[in-house]
Amino acid sequence: MKGPHWSWYLLIGFVALAPAGIRLATWPGFKQSASEPQMVQAGQTLFVHEWKAHDPLASGGDGLGPVCNAASCVACHNQGGPGGGGDLTHNVTTYVYRSDAEAAARGKPREGVVHAYAVNCAPETLHDLHPELPSLSRPSLDQIVNLPGNLRSSSNHCIVAPPAVRLSQRNTPALFGARLIDGIPDRVIIANERTQRVRWGLAPKKSESLPVGRALRLPDGRVGHFGWKAQSARLADFVQAACANELGLGNPGQAQPRPLSNPSYQPVGYDLTLEQCDQITAFVASLPRPIEKLPEAPSLRSDAVAGKELFHRIGCADCHMPNVGSVEGLYSDLLLHDMGQPLEGGGSYNDVPQQPDPNKPPSDPNDPPQPGEWRTPPLWGVADSAPYLHDGRAPTLEKAIELHGGQGTQAARNFASLSKAEQDQLLTFLRTLRAPSASD
Amino acid sequence: MSIKFICSCGKHLRARDEMAARRSMCPRCGAPVGVPSLRPTHPGTPVAPLTPQERLRLNRNKPRSASEALTTAIFPTLPLPACSPSSNEPSPTPKAYRRRRQLEQHWYECLAYPFLSRNVLVSFALVLSVGMGSIVLALQSFLQSRFPWIAGVVVVGLILAYAYSTVECALASALAGKGAASYLPTWSAADPLKSGVRWLFCFVAGPIVPTSLAIYLWIYGGDLTALDWAIVVELGGVAAAYWFLAIICANQRNRLRDANPVRVAQLVQRLKYRAIVPVLIAPALAIAHVLLGLSALTALAQHVFAGWLLLAGCLCSALFWSAFFFRLLGVWCYCTKP
Numbered sequence: 001m002k003g004p005h006w007s008w009y010l011l012i013g014f015v016a017l018a019p020a021g022i023r024l025a026t027w028p029g030f031k032q033s034a035s036e037p038q039m040v041q042a043g044q045t046l047f048v049h050e051w052k053a054h055d056p057l058a059s060g061g062d063g064l065g066p067v068c069n070a071a072s073c074v075a076c077h078n079q080g081g082p083g084g085g086g087d088l089t090h091n092v093t094t095y096v097y098r099s100d101a102e103a104a105a106r107g108k109p110r111e112g113v114v115h116a117y118a119v120n121c122a123p124e125t126l127h128d129l130h131p132e133l134p135s136l137s138r139p140s141l142d143q144i145v146n147l148p149g150n151l152r153s154s155s156n157h158c159i160v161a162p163p164a165v166r167l168s169q170r171n172t173p174a175l176f177g178a179r180l181i182d183g184i185p186d187r188v189i190i191a192n193e194r195t196q197r198v199r200w201g202l203a204p205k206k207s208e209s210l211p212v213g214r215a216l217r218l219p220d221g222r223v224g225h226f227g228w229k230a231q232s233a234r235l236a237d238f239v240q241a242a243c244a245n246e247l248g249l250g251n252p253g254q255a256q257p258r259p260l261s262n263p264s265y266q267p268v269g270y271d272l273t274l275e276q277c278d279q280i281t282a283f284v285a286s287l288p289r290p291i292e293k294l295p296e297a298p299s300l301r302s303d304a305v306a307g308k309e310l311f312h313r314i315g316c317a318d319c320h321m322p323n324v325g326s327v328e329g330l331y332s333d334l335l336l337h338d339m340g341q342p343l344e345g346g347g348s349y350n351d352v353p354q355q356p357d358p359n360k361p362p363s364d365p366n367d368p369p370q371p372g373e374w375r376t377p378p379l380w381g382v383a384d385s386a387p388y389l390h391d392g393r394a395p396t397l398e399k400a401i402e403l404h405g406g407q408g409t410q411a412a413r414n415f416a417s418l419s420k421a422e423q424d425q426l427l428t429f430l431r432t433l434r435a436p437s438a439s440d
Numbered sequence: 441m442s443i444k445f446i447c448s449c450g451k452h453l454r455a456r457d458e459m460a461a462r463r464s465m466c467p468r469c470g471a472p473v474g475v476p477s478l479r480p481t482h483p484g485t486p487v488a489p490l491t492p493q494e495r496l497r498l499n500r501n502k503p504r505s506a507s508e509a510l511t512t513a514i515f516p517t518l519p520l521p522a523c524s525p526s527s528n529e530p531s532p533t534p535k536a537y538r539r540r541r542q543l544e545q546h547w548y549e550c551l552a553y554p555f556l557s558r559n560v561l562v563s564f565a566l567v568l569s570v571g572m573g574s575i576v577l578a579l580q581s582f583l584q585s586r587f588p589w590i591a592g593v594v595v596v597g598l599i600l601a602y603a604y605s606t607v608e609c610a611l612a613s614a615l616a617g618k619g620a621a622s623y624l625p626t627w628s629a630a631d632p633l634k635s636g637v638r639w640l641f642c643f644v645a646g647p648i649v650p651t652s653l654a655i656y657l658w659i660y661g662g663d664l665t666a667l668d669w670a671i672v673v674e675l676g677g678v679a680a681a682y683w684f685l686a687i688i689c690a691n692q693r694n695r696l697r698d699a700n701p702v703r704v705a706q707l708v709q710r711l712k713y714r715a716i717v718p719v720l721i722a723p724a725l726a727i728a729h730v731l732l733g734l735s736a737l738t739a740l741a742q743h744v745f746a747g748w749l750l751l752a753g754c755l756c757s758a759l760f761w762s763a764f765f766f767r768l769l770g771v772w773c774y775c776t777k778p
Contacts, residue, residue, distance in 0.1 A: 019670045028662070187662030194659045201579025202738045217663070 028185045035179075035282035043283025046276060047073045047082060051247055053119045058249060061271030065119030065248040067259045073280070076172040076246070080435030083287040085385035086172025088392045092116075092246070093139055094345070095129055096166040112257060113245055114139075114167075121259050128260035132162045141169050141391055166371065168345030170228055171392035173377065174385045176436055177289030178226070180327045181378070182235040184334065186223035188325035189215045192333040196318070211318040211407045213335025213376065216369060228390045229368075230336055230375040236281045243272055243280065251277050288436040290381030292329055300428055307429030310422055314414035319376045319407070331379030331433065336369055340405025344371040345390060372406060384435035397430050398423070447473045449616035450694040467631040468694070469612035470623030542619040544771050553610055554763040556622035561763060564603040565756035571596035572755075573748050576737050598629070601636030607762045608635050611691050614770025642686040642699045647679035654679070673727060680723035688718075688769055710776050711769075722765045729758045 046057065050071050055063035069092055070076050076086040093116075098109035115124045116138045126133035136143065139159065144167045146158040161167050196212045197203050203212045216224035216231070224230030232238035240253030249271040250256030258265045294301050311317055320331040374390055387393070388400035404412040415423065443455045449469035461477035544550050554561060575592045602625070609623040625631055643651075654675035661668050685707055686699035708715045732754045740747030 016674065019667050019674065023657075023661075023667060023671055185662070187660055190662045191660045198659075201576040201741075202734065203579075203741060207741075221663075 028187060035286050039279050039282035040286045042276075043279035043281065043286075044082075046280050047283050051249065055271075057276075058271035060269035060273070061250055061256075062268055063119075063249075063271060065117070066121045066262070066265055067115035067118050067124055067257055068248040069113070069116045069246045071117075071247070073242070073247070077175055079174065079386075080176075080381065080384035081437040083175040083178075083284060084381075084435055085174040088141055088171070088387055090172050091141055091169040091392060092172075093144060094168050094170060097129060098164050100164070112260075114260065115248075115257070118259060118261075119248070121265070122261045124260045126159070126167075130162055130165050133165065134159065139167075141393060144169050145391060145393060147393055166345075169391040170345075171387060171390060173228070174290075174381050174435065175284050176287050176381050177327075177330075177378075178235050178238075178287060179285035180289055181225055181330070181334070182285065184225065184325050184327060186215075186233075189223050189225070189334045192321065192324065192335055196333070196335070207407060208338060209407060209409060211315065211337065211411070213319065213333055213337045213407070215334075216336055216375075224336075224375070225334060228374055228377075230334065231369070235285060236277065239281045239284060240277050243277065253277060290329075290384075290436055291434055292380075292432050293434045294432055295428070303425045303428040304432050305429075306422075307425035307427065310418065310426045311429055314418065314426075315411040316415075316426075318411065320379050329380055329433075331382075332376040334375060334378075336373040336375055337408065338370065338372045338406040339374050339408060340372055342405055343374070343389065343403065345374075379430065380433050381435045382433045383431045384437075397427055443476055443478070445473075445476050447471070447616070448618070449612040450692070451612075452694075465626060466612075467626040467628060468608075468635075469616055469618065470609035470625050471613050471616065471618045471621075543614070543617060543774070544767070547768055550764055550768040550771060553622070553767040554760040557606065557610075557624070557763060560606055560622075560624060561759040562756055564599065564606065565759055566752055567599055568596065568603060568755050569748060569752035571599055572737070573740055573744075573751055576740055577744070597636070598632070601632040601639075603759060604639045605632040605635035607759065607766055608638075608687075608691065610763045611688065611766035611770040614767050615688075615691055615774055617774050638690055638696065639687060641696050642690055643683055645699050646686060646701070647683040650675040650679040650682075676727045676730070677720070677723040680726040681719045684718045684722055684765070684769070688766075688773060691770075692773065707773070710778070711772060712776075714772050717765065718769055722761075725761050725765075726758075729754055729761075733758075 049055075049057060051058070051064035051068075052071070053063045053065060058064075064071060070090065074082045076090040077083050079085045079087070093114040094112065095114055096109050096111050114126060114129065114137075118124060123137040125135045125137045126139065127135040136159070141147070143157070143159050159167070193213060193215045200207070200210045200212050203210045216229070218224060218231075218233055220233075222233035224233055226232040226235060226238035227241075232241060237253060240251050243249040243251055244254035244256045248256045250267050251270050251272040252274050256267055256271065294304055311320075317331075319333055319335070319337055321333045322329060322331055324330050324332065324334060377390075382388075382397065386397075387395050388397065389403060394400035394403050401412055401415050415426065418426070443457065443460055445453055445455070447453055447466040447469065449466060449471070451466055451468040453464075453466065453473065455464060455475045457478065459475045461479075462475050463472050464475055465471070466473045544552075571592065575596060578592060605625040609625055613621075613623040625635070654672045657668060657672055657675070658664065664672070682704060685704045689703040689707055690696055690699040692698060708719065711718070733751065736747050736750035736754055738747075739750060
């Protein structure tokens with residue numbers, strides 16, 4: 001019997017291999033584009049520039065403000081050099097306010113920042129947010145969060161917010177090595193999510209105790225890379241949001257906030273052009289990556305090596321993964337993890353994708369971050385970026401580990417079960433993760 | 441001194457002298473097998489095994505032992521196959537076999553096989569679901585407290601090997617032309633282990649590559665698009681199809697080296713249009729069961745009872761369809777034997 005013509009086999013082979021061929025051709029790789037020196041130079045000028053109202057560099061808008069948290073980028077990002085983290089004094093206060101009417105209509109609650117300063121208008125106070133709150137314009141962390149006695153830095157009383165309001169603070173993150181994080185493909189972060197689920201016995205996407213994180217998918221399909229809530233997909237988005245929210249420099253990517261005391265304020269135009277935003281992004285992208293610097297003393301060096309082994313053994317590396325894709329020494333999986341009720345903090349730094357439906361079970365990967373969910377902060381440069389955790393409530397690394405809850409509980413318990421000498425070894429290892437300036 | 445003989449499924453067997461001219465069970469295909477007699481059947485001829493007629497005649501005049509009576513009770517109507525090529529009886533043709541042994545004539549008759557083995561298959565499915573579910577829950581709950589989950593994996597692996605062995609009996613008995621009945625493996629650990637090794641070998645000798653690629657794409661491919669799912673399903677289908685065919689090839693002559701692409705291609709060519717079953721239908725069902733099983737294991741964390749029920753149902757269905765497909769393919773292979 002005569003068999004099918006050879007062309008049939010060819011056609012079947014072509015059809016079978018076509019999907020794989022298309023996928024291989026479109027496989028996303030690590031994106032890393034070098035910034036032009038002129039762009040970086042211009043960006044550095046803008047980064048350290050002290051902005052003023054009607055600033056000449058903000059040709060189209062009202063310049064700094066009307067509400068802001070600082071007058072320049074470097075005012076907050078300065079630990080270990082320009083682009084580093086910030087201390088507690090530069091914390092940003094955020095809020096979520098769901099009024100009764102909004103709760104009844106299941107509408108999106110108001111979210112935003114209570115700014116520290118105001119330009120040509122009355123400063124924002126908590127009272128502007130809700131009449132039951134005091135007229136306080138720059139609340140400290142211990143006024144917002146009911147910290148344990150040993151973490152309280154002053155005798156301030158914690159503000160009791162009405163149930164409709166949730167206040168929180170954000171500490172300034174370091175920006176070193178941001179270009180490398182920006183270049184990590186979305187699929188690598190999603191791979192972290194899947195490997196964690198498989199490793200923990202096909203655990204559900206949201207676990208209360210297992211270190212199983214989730215990649216935040218934004219409405220446009222991209223995955224969040226930056227921000228405490230992974231709310232920005234790209235470095236450029238993060239920079240645009242920071243310029244608008246922190247300095248009041250509205251730009252095409254993010255509108256500047258309106259003062260709580262004057263919600264009808266209308267900006268005259270953009271303070272920054274897209275090119276200026278790109279210049280700042282280019283400068284931030286040019287910041288060198290943090291380093292891992294072993295101590296000179298042989299005993300400390302061996303302690304650091306042993307501490308690194310302990311870091312993996314007790315489960316810290318489950319979430320603080322040393323390598324993500326081709327980026328080595330990051331010590332983060334860039335996933336959102338539930339850190340438990342004590343570390344809850346609502347409010348958004350910039351616009352969150354959407355608000356979760358309270359009637360929907362929180363298992364949809366496209367859900368916006370829950371109050372207890374935080375992106376695993378990269379530990380590179382951690383030795384030069386105190387204080388720690390999202391609001392800087394932990395002054396030391398030891399305290400930061402102790403305060404891990406939710407999915408980090410087991411690792412914190414494992415750390416507590418180590419001997420004092422082993423704990424010191426692990427902390428010695430963490431102290432080898434330095435800002436780039438430590439190489440000088 | 442022991443008697444060496446070959447079962448019609450191809451398994452090389454050995455029995456003690458006192459078992460001569462008695463009935464036993466083949467550990468591979470689970471079918472009753474006659475141990476050859478030590479006495480010559482005809483004067484002046486060398487030692488040869490009893491023909492079924494001779495064996496029946498001999499048994500009629502001999503009081504039966506308890507174990508033999510039990511075996512006969514299990515397989516009351518099944519005639520014994522000829523055990524050796526040196527039998528006086530001429531080697532029957534496949535068609536003659538089908539007539540005499542009542543081998544399934546139509547594909548749907550093979551559906552009866554899993555029903556005949558239902559007690560064993562359902563038992564395996566339940567035990568496996570308990571074992572697999574326990575391991576997954578242990579991973580999620582107790583791993584951090586050093587729960588000995590590896591021991592659990594070994595136990596489940598052993599049960600899985602028994603399950604493979606049971607399913608393989610459907611294939612081996614059909615390949616040997618043995619009629620419709622339920623064939624079960626022995627409870628000795630060695631044979632299920634051999635069966636497990638055979639399945640593992642057939643997987644490692646080919647399907648592991650497309651399976652690994654599919655898993656790699658699922659993990660590292662980001663959020664899967666329709667194109668990605670097409671590739672994953674295609675790779676899974678290729679893996680499952682090759683695995684099925686390689687297992688059949690390895691069983692035909694009981695040789696692991698037959699699990700190679702040339703033999704697989706020859707088998708596909710021999711099956712002709714019937715090859716659509718191992719190449720398309722069985723892999724599609726296998727993929728559906730894998731996905732259902734994964735859903736069940738995922739559901740365990742939130743709804744333990746529902747997850748376990750789903751897992752047991754999935755495993756039950758998987759064992760049922762495996763037994764059916766292997767029986768069907770075994771019958772077809774037997775009928776198309778060159």
